[in-house]
Amino acid sequence: MLPSDTIPPMKVGIVGLPNVGKSTLFNALTRAGAEAQNYPFTTVDPNVGVAAVPDGRLQRLAEAVGGVRAVPATVEFVDIAGLVRGASRGEGLGNRFLAHIRECDAVAHVVRCFEDENVAHVHGGIDPVGDAETVNAELLLADLATVERRLEQASRAAKSGDPKRRAEAAALERLRDHLAKGGQARTFPEPGEVSEVLRTLLTAKPTLYVANVDEGSLAAGNAYSAAVEELAGREGAGAVRLCARLAAELAELPAEEAREYLGVLGVEESGFEEFVRAAYRLLGLITFFTFNERECRAWTVREGATAREAAGRIHTDMERGFVAAEVGRWEDIVAAGSWARAREEAKVRREGRDYVMRDGDVLLVRFNA
Numbered sequence: 232m233l234p235s236d237t238i239p240p241m242k243v244g245i246v247g248l249p250n251v252g253k254s255t256l257f258n259a260l261t262r263a264g265a266e267a268q269n270y271p272f273t274t275v276d277p278n279v280g281v282a283a284v285p286d287g288r289l290q291r292l293a294e295a296v297g298g299v300r301a302v303p304a305t306v307e308f309v310d311i312a313g314l315v316r317g318a319s320r321g322e323g324l325g326n327r328f329l330a331h332i333r334e335c336d337a338v339a340h341v342v343r344c345f346e347d348e349n350v351a352h353v354h355g356g357i358d359p360v361g362d363a364e365t366v367n368a369e370l371l372l373a374d375l376a377t378v379e380r381r382l383e384q385a386s387r388a389a390k391s392g393d394p395k396r397r398a399e400a401a402a403l404e405r406l407r408d409h410l411a412k413g414g415q416a417r418t419f420p421e422p423g424e425v426s427e428v429l430r431t432l433l434t435a436k437p438t439l440y441v442a443n444v445d446e447g448s449l450a451a452g453n454a455y456s457a458a459v460e461e462l463a464g465r466e467g468a469g470a471v472r473l474c475a476r477l478a479a480e481l482a483e484l485p486a487e488e489a490r491e492y493l494g495v496l497g498v499e500e501s502g503f504e505e506f507v508r509a510a511y512r513l514l515g516l517i518t519f520f521t522f523n524e525r526e527c528r529a530w531t532v533r534e535g536a537t538a539r540e541a542a543g544r545i546h547t548d549m550e551r552g553f554v555a556a557e558v559g560r561w562e563d564i565v566a567a568g569s570w571a572r573a574r575e576e577a578k579v580r581r582e583g584r585d586y587v588m589r590d591g592d593v594l595l596v597r598f599n600a
């Protein structure tokens with residue numbers, strides 16, 4: 232039986248100006264030890280790493296189903312080189328990183344919200360909204376160029392008089408005007424008309440702003456992070472607050488020590504757990520669980536996935552030979568203390584292939600190999 236490695240992992244690209252903390256965040260996420268240094272352009276080739284999705288339910292479920300090993304779901308992160316003004320014209324490392332962003336399913340946009348005179352800022356002062364706009368302007372210009380090219384092709388095709396082609400050209404024209412006025416593709420009001428080109432646009436990607444604050448501002452935020460949250464609200468993007476440096480340091484400590492340190496700062500988490508969860512929500516992903524006598528595992532599927540599709544996440548053979556599924560809720564299994572007990576209590580249902588999975592479902596697949 233082959234694992235279903237045909238399904239690409241969800242990929243989140245980490246973008247932002249140089250020296251704002253992207254690689255530091257990446258390290259915290261993946262503990263991959265990507266080089267984080269106090270000078271711009273430390274990162275030239277994107278680092279790709281896999282992060283476990285923090286999920287407090289998993290450990291409890293693993294205990295209930297027999298005290299087995301807990302295996303978390305994962306998301307892939309790509310640490311992309313710092314973006315500078317002129318990138319859309321190929322300045323700095325221009326086109327290279329625009330291409331890297333294009334390959335991602337979502338974008339985490341890191342903005343500097345910490346003051347530290349030892350860390351150079353590429354444009355002088357701390358100005359997270361201005362920084363974000365600099366990066367966004369480059370992404371927008373790149374998108375505008377893409378749409379202009381498509382519009383040119385569509386206009387030529389529309390000369391034939393084919394009404395479908397003409398409608399397409401008209402929609403592209405409206406999209407171009409939207410971008411030219413500074414609107415991100417994400418907020419274009421008629422996405423249905425241009426869905427194909429939208430898939431290739433950088434500003435159409437689900438975006439999460441990451442306000443990278445100093446340790447002391449983690450609990451309550453600061454004026455910079457508040458401004459970033461407001462910006463995100465205006466743009467239909469998400470926002471989280473974290474301290475990348477702290478998260479990276481804590482990733483190196485034993486769990487108990489890390490918890491104590493966070494307690495001193497008055498927070499439960501360094502913000503990085505919330506970041507992964509927010510990225511997950513942003514992508515419209517949900518988690519389901521499976522278990523056997525060796526391990527209890529969390530899996531990722533898109534919202535709306537059916538039981539059969541979920542089975543395909545585990546093994547292509549399970550999808551192909553799918554017969555039925557037994558489905559329980561994680562909290563019922565934990566409350567019952569075991570799967571067998573939950574079944575006795577009628578907390579486990581039999582479902583067919585078209586059952587729509589819910590976040591927190593525990594799935595046992597019956598299939599013909």
Ligand SMILES: Nc1ncnc2c1ncn2[C@@H]1O[C@H](COP(=O)(O)OP(=O)(O)OP(=O)(O)O)[C@@H](O)[C@H]1O
Nearest residue numbers: 249250251252253254255267268271272273274313
């Ligand atoms: N929250 C924070 N508070 C203080 N310093 C921080 C914080 N986050 C990151 N730093 C520091 O900022 C510097 C730059 O970080 P990092 O190398 O991660 O930036 P980068 O965005 O990846 O830069 P580049 O675009 O050059 O690759 C490092 O010295 C790092 O320790």
Ligand SMILES: [Mg+2]
Nearest residue numbers: 253254273274
């Ligand atoms: Mg870097």
